Amino acid sequence: MSELNSKYNELSNEIYRNFIFYIPMSILDMEEFKKLPDETKSVIDRITYIDEDLNFIYENSLGFSTLLLKSGKLKNNCFKLIEYKETLSASSFNYLSENYLKQLETYAFFSNQLSLYFEKNSPEKDANTLALFNCQSINFNSHISEVEKITGLKSQTFNQQNFIQEVKETPVFKKFSFNIKPKEKSFIDFISHEKNKEIEKIILEKFQNEKGKKLRYLIEYLNELGIISMVHGDRTKIYSAMKNSFNWEIGTHQSIFGNWFSIPNKEYTKFKETLNSYFPFLS
Numbered sequence: 187m188s189e190l191n192s193k194y195n196e197l198s199n200e201i202y203r204n205f206i207f208y209i210p211m212s213i214l215d216m217e218e219f220k221k222l223p224d225e226t227k228s229v230i231d232r233i234t235y236i237d238e239d240l241n242f243i244y245e246n247s248l249g250f251s252t253l254l255l256k257s258g259k260l261k262n263n264c265f266k267l268i269e270y271k272e273t274l275s276a277s278s279f280n281y282l283s284e285n286y287l288k289q290l291e292t293y294a295f296f297s298n299q300l301s302l303y304f305e306k307n308s309p310e311k312d313a314n315t316l317a318l319f320n321c322q323s324i325n326f327n328s329h330i331s332e333v334e335k336i337t338g339l340k341s342q343t344f345n346q347q348n349f350i351q352e353v354k355e356t357p358v359f360k361k362f363s364f365n366i367k368p369k370e371k372s373f374i375d376f377i378s379h380e381k382n383k384e385i386e387k388i389i390l391e392k393f394q395n396e397k398g399k400k401l402r403y404l405i406e407y408l409n410e411l412g413i414i415s416m417v418h419g420d421r422t423k424i425y426s427a428m429k430n431s432f433n434w435e436i437g438t439h440q441s442i443f444g445n446w447f448s449i450p451n452k453e454y455t456k457f458k459e460t461l462n463s464y465f466p467f468l469s
Contacts, residue, residue, distance in 0.1 A: 190274075190278055190281070190282060193266075193270065193282060194282055194285055194286060196266075197263050197266060197267070197282075197286050198285075198286060198289045199240070200259040200260060200262070200263050201260075201289055201290055201293050202236055202240060202293070203236060203237070203238055203240065203256070203259060204235075204237070204238065204255050204256040204259065205235070205236040205256070205293070205297075206233065206234070206235050206236075206300070206318055206319060207234055207236070207296070207297075207300050208231075208232070208233055208234065208300055208303055208304045208319075209230055209231070209234075209303070210230070210231060210303050210304075210306075233304075233315060256322065256325055257325050260325060260326075260329040261329075261332075263329070263333075264329070264332050264333065264336060267283065267286075267333065267336045267337065268336055270282060271336065271337075279337075280337075283333070283336075283337040283339055284339060286333070287330075287333055287334075287337065287339055287341060290326070290329065290330055290333060290341075291330065291341050293326060294323070294326035294327060294329075294330055297319070297322050297323045297326050298323050298326075298327075300319055300322075300323075301316070301319040301320055301322075301323050304316060304319050305319075370426070370427075370430055371423065371426070371427045371430070372427055372430055372431045373386060373389070373424070373427045373428050373430070373431035373432070374386045374431065375427060376414050376415070376420075376423075376424055376427055377408070377413055377414060378412070378413055378414065378415070379413045379468075381467060384467075385408075385413070385465065385468075386431070388464055388465060389404065390431075390432070390433075392464050393432075394434065395434050395435075396436075397434075397435060397436045397437035397441065397442075398436075398437035398438075398442055399441070399442075400457075401428065401436055401437070401442050402442045402443065402447055403453075403454050403457050403458075403461070404461065405424065405442070405443075406447065407461045411468055413468070421439075421443045422439065425439045425442060425443060428442075
């Protein structure tokens with residue numbers, strides 16, 4: 187098993203090497219950030235590069251040679267996987283491949299998010315650096331496709347809500363000696379609509395002091411329109427976001443998301459007429 191672990195580390199370390207990242211201040215909890223020492227704060231809101239020795243380098247003039255090096259390392263991992271497929275037992279190869287693909291998925295998703303973070307939040311949006319982030323994402327996504335072909339495995343749909351925690355659990359990010367809590371989500375973060383601010387404003391105005399049942403009707407209404415998701419695990423997060431955003435007592439989790447609600451529901455159907463009048467641009 188130690189030999190298999192060594193092979194895994196050899197493969198996965200190439201995921202972390204020659205990696206460019208950028209963490210914006212906007213995704214962090216400001217109160218927690220203020221408690222950090224100055225040298226730790228310097229990591230945030232700047233381009234950071236993980237070099238061959240997994241050291242963190244603060245660099246603003248990286249070139250495409252960095253990404254070419256990365257591409258070559260990932261291609262070499264494909265050759266190693268082909269070799270391991272021939273030399274390892276089926277169970278050992280599957281175990282190695284599954285764990286490698288999980289790490290690869292994590293950093294591929296992280297890389298895609300970093301491109302968005304940089305484009306949206308960086309005060310210095312130079313085209314060269316943005317191109318580097320995009321190229322890095324392409325490298326990872328292409329490598330996932332190659333690994334899938336070699337191993338016969340399929341990558342999973344990554345959980346966007348948990349990706350920060352997943353990245354923090356990978357070896358290279360354990361080198362950080364601090365732990366910043368993610369920014370608490372607001373209700374608006376769950377509203378997938380171009381007029382999300384207007385929707386939230388109407389809710390805060392029309393539903394002031396409402397609790398329990400009426401709020402469940404609101405959530406069901408938005409869910410039916412595809413504006414908010416209520417997949418497994420999201421209800422608790424939505425409830426916490428509502429508590430963070432609504433400046434009144436909204437009732438217990440059970441009073442909103444309990445099993446008392448079912449379709450058809452005459453009261454809910456009638457209340458939808460009121461909701462349509464609140465949100466004419468949605469119906």
